[in-house]
Amino acid sequence: MKMKTKQAWTGFLFALPALIGILIFYLIPYFISLYYGFTLQDQFVGFANFAALIKSNTFWLSMKNTAIFSLIAIPLAVVIPLLIALFLSTFDKHTSFFSSLFLSPLIVPIASVVYVWQIFFTDYGVVNNLLQKLGIEPVTFFKGPWSMALIIIIFVWKNCAYNIILFSAGLRKMPRDVSDFARLDGANRAQVITKIVLPLLRPTTFFVILLTVISSFKIYREVYLLYGMYPDEHVYMIQHFMNNNFNNLNYPRLSTASILLSVFIIAAMLVFFMIERRSNK
Amino acid sequence: MKKRIVIIIKYAVLAIIAILFLLPIIYMLANSVMTSSEIIKAYTNSPEHYANFHVIPDQFSLEQYYQAFLRRPQFLKMFWNSLLITIPIVVIQGLVSVFAAFAFTKLHFPFRDALFFIFIILLIMPSWVTMVPNYMMIQRLGLLDTIWALILPSAFTAFGVCLLRQFMRYIPDETIEAARLDGASTLRILFKIVLPQVKGGFAALMILTFIDNWNMVEQVIIYITDEEKYPLSVALSSYAANDPGVIFACGAIFMIPPLLLYLFHSKEFKNAKY
Amino acid sequence: MKSNTKSSIKSAVIKISIAFLIIVALLTYFSGTIDNYLLPHVSKTFGGEGTLSYSLHTTATIDPLLSSDGSSLKFNFICDRAPDSFIQMGSLVNFKASVEAKENQYVYRSGTAVVVGKREVEEGIECTAEIKNMDLQDGENMPDYGETVVIDTVFESQVYGHILMKSAIQSGSKGDYVYLVSKDKDEKRYVHQTPVTIIAESDFYVAVDMDGDLPIVLTSSKEIHDGQRVIVDD
Numbered sequence: 001m002k003m004k005t006k007q008a009w010t011g012f013l014f015a016l017p018a019l020i021g022i023l024i025f026y027l028i029p030y031f032i033s034l035y036y037g038f039t040l041q042d043q044f045v046g047f048a049n050f051a052a053l054i055k056s057n058t059f060w061l062s063m064k065n066t067a068i069f070s071l072i073a074i075p076l077a078v079v080i081p082l083l084i085a086l087f088l089s090t091f092d093k094h095t096s097f098f099s100s101l102f103l104s105p106l107i108v109p110i111a112s113v114v115y116v117w118q119i120f121f122t123d124y125g126v127v128n129n130l131l132q133k134l135g136i137e138p139v140t141f142f143k144g145p146w147s148m149a150l151i152i153i154i155f156v157w158k159n160c161a162y163n164i165i166l167f168s169a170g171l172r173k174m175p176r177d178v179s180d181f182a183r184l185d186g187a188n189r190a191q192v193i194t195k196i197v198l199p200l201l202r203p204t205t206f207f208v209i210l211l212t213v214i215s216s217f218k219i220y221r222e223v224y225l226l227y228g229m230y231p232d233e234h235v236y237m238i239q240h241f242m243n244n245n246f247n248n249l250n251y252p253r254l255s256t257a258s259i260l261l262s263v264f265i266i267a268a269m270l271v272f273f274m275i276e277r278r279s280n281k
Numbered sequence: 282m283k284k285r286i287v288i289i290i291k292y293a294v295l296a297i298i299a300i301l302f303l304l305p306i307i308y309m310l311a312n313s314v315m316t317s318s319e320i321i322k323a324y325t326n327s328p329e330h331y332a333n334f335h336v337i338p339d340q341f342s343l344e345q346y347y348q349a350f351l352r353r354p355q356f357l358k359m360f361w362n363s364l365l366i367t368i369p370i371v372v373i374q375g376l377v378s379v380f381a382a383f384a385f386t387k388l389h390f391p392f393r394d395a396l397f398f399i400f401i402i403l404l405i406m407p408s409w410v411t412m413v414p415n416y417m418m419i420q421r422l423g424l425l426d427t428i429w430a431l432i433l434p435s436a437f438t439a440f441g442v443c444l445l446r447q448f449m450r451y452i453p454d455e456t457i458e459a460a461r462l463d464g465a466s467t468l469r470i471l472f473k474i475v476l477p478q479v480k481g482g483f484a485a486l487m488i489l490t491f492i493d494n495w496n497m498v499e500q501v502i503i504y505i506t507d508e509e510k511y512p513l514s515v516a517l518s519s520y521a522a523n524d525p526g527v528i529f530a531c532g533a534i535f536m537i538p539p540l541l542l543y544l545f546h547s548k549e550f551k552n553a554k555y
Numbered sequence: 556m557k558s559n560t561k562s563s564i565k566s567a568v569i570k571i572s573i574a575f576l577i578i579v580a581l582l583t584y585f586s587g588t589i590d591n592y593l594l595p596h597v598s599k600t601f602g603g604e605g606t607l608s609y610s611l612h613t614t615a616t617i618d619p620l621l622s623s624d625g626s627s628l629k630f631n632f633i634c635d636r637a638p639d640s641f642i643q644m645g646s647l648v649n650f651k652a653s654v655e656a657k658e659n660q661y662v663y664r665s666g667t668a669v670v671v672g673k674r675e676v677e678e679g680i681e682c683t684a685e686i687k688n689m690d691l692q693d694g695e696n697m698p699d700y701g702e703t704v705v706i707d708t709v710f711e712s713q714v715y716g717h718i719l720m721k722s723a724i725q726s727g728s729k730g731d732y733v734y735l736v737s738k739d740k741d742e743k744r745y746v747h748q749t750p751v752t753i754i755a756e757s758d759f760y761v762a763v764d765m766d767g768d769l770p771i772v773l774t775s776s777k778e779i780h781d782g783q784r785v786i787v788d789d
Contacts, residue, residue, distance in 0.1 A: 004389070007388055007390070008390040008391060011389060012390045014384035014467075015385060015390075017376075017377045017381070018381035019381070021433075021436065021437025022399065022403060025414070025418050025419075026411060026414055028414075029413075029416075029421075030414040032414070032417050033413050033414050090291065091295075096551065098295055100547060100551065101299050102298075102299070102302050103543070104302065104303060104306055105305075105306070106492065107488075107536070107543045108305075108309075108539075108540075109492075109495055109496055109513075109514060109539065110498075111496070111513060111535060112533065113309060114517075115309075115518075115525075115528045115529065116312075119308075119324055122332070124327060125326065125332045128331060129331035129332060129333060129334070157305075207447070213405065214404070217407030217408060218493075218496075220408070220498070221496055221514075224498050224499070225498065225518045229502075238409045239408065241409075242409045242412060243499065246416070254413045257409075258410050258411075258414070262410045265407070266402060269401075325728035350582055351582065352590075352593060352783075357579060357583040357586060358583060361579075361580075361583060364576075523781055523782065537575060538572075541572045544564070548564075
């Protein structure tokens with residue numbers, strides 16, 4: 001019994017620094033922002049701030065763009081690495097060298113390659129040069145709907161790397177004889193993958209999706225470095241909306257948006273974990 | 282024979298994928314050994330003159346590196362800004378996370394799972410949610426426009442705790458119980474038994490945290506107004522506009538610290554059991 | 556064996572990192588010294604008000620066909636480099652007619668002619684100038700038809716706001732620009748690119764349209780770029 005309480009104390013002590021940090025910088029100020037969310041000039045106004053936010057066009061524009069981006073980029077950044085990892089698993093050797101090459105987009109800082117992207121994708125850049133030579137109409141990647149495509153390309157390029165490593169590790173963990181037995185039973189390769197490999201890979205896939213979602217929230221960095229504070233309306237993200245409100249220190253608006261988005265994300269996360277739990281059964 | 286052709290095709294596909302991944306980086310490195318005038322000439326483009334794919338230098342020159350290292354004190358200063366922000370974050374995050382993850386995985390204390398649930402929620406919170414609370418606390422502590430505004434919130438994220446916990450889960454409880462029965466203290470168990478087994482996870486945490494904060498953008502432009510304190514992750518892009526002749530060398534130099542850290546940990550990182 | 560190579564990679568990485576950081580630290584710490592040693596020295600100028608001038612040396616022949624009435628003589632000459640705006644109707648042209656030998660002395664019959672016409676030809680601008688009787692200064696006689704006159708004259712432009720030496724003007728992808736020298740709060744001098752538009756130019760000077768009245772970099776000992784610190788030689 002005494003042992004138990006001692007362990008409880010050490011456990012609590014070990015967790016304490018992290019808890020204090022989280023408490024100071026995230027939890028306490030979150031409750032302060034709740035106060036701002038429901039007041040206007042120190043007057044309790046109920047949900048008036050939320051109503052004002054929901055009426056804001058820029059908020060919905062940023063929501064729409066972020067949603068479009070997430071719905072296209074995240075699946076791509078999960079499926080492409082999965083395919084590459086499956087492809088790599090067919091090799092008997094030498095893939096370690098290649099997988100460390102694939103990691104380089106992750107390691108290279110965004111700011112270092114941003115200028116290369118600019119040269120490739122500006123109106124008279126390398127890509128349009130190629131398109132023109134192929135007889136295709138040049139595309140404006142820095143204006144209009146194609147700017148979203150550019151952002152998605154960059155995101156997939158950057159995030160494939162780590163996901164390949166994760167999928168490869170997941171495949172390596174898989175007992176080889178399972179698929180060998182299946183093959184002996186006369187199953188073809190496609191059947192082995194869809195019926196045996198993918199279900200076994202499910203926990204890894206959920207982990208990969210989670211990490212990809214987290215990094216998709218950071219796409220603002222690329223957008224900011226390529227387009228600046230006030231980008232084309234097709235790549236105006238939620239972070240832009242927040243930052244533009246930071247600039248005029250609109251606390252009620254910021255707090256309201258922060259609260260609303262946090263509730264939305266917690267809800268989405270619960271759904272995600274419920275799907276994960278159900279699929280594990 | 283047929284098998285050999287299949288193998289050749291497979292390696293060719295692999296090479297194409299590798300080139301696609303590496304192209305922007307090769308491009309940057311190749312352009313960093315061109316003269317400034319060559320770069321400016323190659324990329325001043327107009328409807329009549331599209332930029333060409335230009336990876337082979339007309340003339341090999343270390344001019345850009347010379348310029349970056351010796352003639353741009355501003356660049357070097359901002360390089361240190363980046364290091365001064367990133368290293369404390371990685372150290373604090375690493376230390377705090379090892380203890381907390383161990384506590385949340387292998388030690389039992391009241392409300393443990395409830396408290397950990399907060400970490401899971403925080404893990405997924407994007408910066409557009411957390412920056413508002415962060416800002417309010419930073420402002421109240423009077424840390425705005427100091428590098429602590431960048432270091433402290435980023436050092437105490439949930440990422441490290443959650444990642445390390447993912448690795449520590451695979452350590453069997455029996456190992457720890459056995460060590461405890463041998464009279465080992467909890468600290469000793471953590472450093473002699475648990476940590477060596479999650480080396481890969483720790484390497485991943487170091488590398489990912491370093492890279493993430495080496496790329497810090499959104500916090501900088503909100504919390505910091507004095508451009509002298511900007512890290513390179515933000516300042517480099519304004520360089521590109523004013524001083525395109527040296528941008529590739531600057532980018533290449535900026536890449537060195539994360540690359541070294543990755544090389545240092547590469548074995549553990551790749552072989553980690555996720 | 557395997558762990559051996561692994562640890563050798565690690566120690567190599569540590570050594571490289573330390574060396575890299577020390578080098579960067581030293582370069583940062585001594586950046587002031589290095590800068591002063593390597594800083595370009597520039598000379599400055601103020602672009603003041605003034606005119607541009609264009610000097611012309613050529614010859615012409617008095618043309619009988621042009622000089623139809625007897626009271627005046629006319630000749631054509633080619634002005635090959637001067638901008639069109641310098642030569643106005645009524646611009647004065649100094650000329651010397653053929654020499655006369657008088658007691659071992661050469662006497663020029665010189666005077667001033669007036670431009671009365673101009674047109675563009677392949678070689679430049681062909682001007683017609685007229686000599687009136689009273690314009691002749693020394694000699695008694697007017698030059699004869701077919702006689703060669705030596706033209707040695709200077710055309711002046713209108714007054715421009717900013718006249719600069721040509722060496723101050725740089726050309727870049729975005730057009731012409733000059734470097735202005737400004738001081739920061741620590742009395743350090745920096746150069747800044749400012750775009751300029753060239754209105755007119757002569758052999759060594761240009762008239763430009765620009766903002767600001769800061770000193771302008773005239774020459775530099777090394778290549779300079781926007782925002783560069785410099786040392787100004789006074």
